[in-house]
Amino acid sequence: MHKQCLCGKTMVLELRKVIYARKVEILHVPVFSCPSCCSSEVLQHVANDIKELLQSLRDQPSSQRISFARNNELAEIIRKLVIEEAGNPNADWQSSLEEQLELRINLLLDLYRYARSLGDEDWMNDVEKRLTQLSGFTSKSVFTNTKN
Numbered sequence: 001m002h003k004q005c006l007c008g009k010t011m012v013l014e015l016r017k018v019i020y021a022r023k024v025e026i027l028h029v030p031v032f033s034c035p036s037c038c039s040s041e042v043l044q045h046v047a048n049d050i051k052e053l054l055q056s057l058r059d060q061p062s063s064q065r066i067s068f069a070r071n072n073e074l075a076e077i078i079r080k081l082v083i084e085e086a087g088n089p090n091a092d093w094q095s096s097l098e099e100q101l102e103l104r105i106n107l108l109l110d111l112y113r114y115a116r117s118l119g120d121e122d123w124m125n126d127v128e129k130r131l132t133q134l135s136g137f138t139s140k141s142v143f144t145n146t147k148n
Helices: 044-056 073-085 093-118 121-134
Strands: 002-004 010-020 024-033 040-042 064-067
Touching: 010 073, 024 044, 024 073, 040 044, 044 073, 073 093, 073 121, 093 121
Parallel strands: 024 064
Antiparallel strands: 002 010, 010 024, 024 040
8 A cells, every 4th residue: 555755755564563651562563664755654544543542651651562453443444454455466455444444334334233223332433433434535535646
């Protein structure tokens, strides 16, 4: 998955480790990086969730490792896609991502209906939060200037 960098070169979407307060390792953060100018940017659609996670750690976090993919549906989809397509340089990442998004949304909608049938408000709220993390995201909104 690629994006055009401001320097004109191609940025690659990677999963990175972010270190917070020298104690917390946050794994599986989707980040575009440019090998040419070394600039990086967090995938815009997950930036607010990263901020919320960092705020939840407070000023004095304990040493720990956190998988961002466990906290964010989009990061989890990208993580799985990277694992599945790692050995395939000809993979159509954009189509695969769209397909996985559709499957995940359908699964979450089914879970929401089931949670509602049980009257489980906590579960419904959790699923609703996960659906919100995916709402409004399309690969076209990210990869508008994609180069394959």
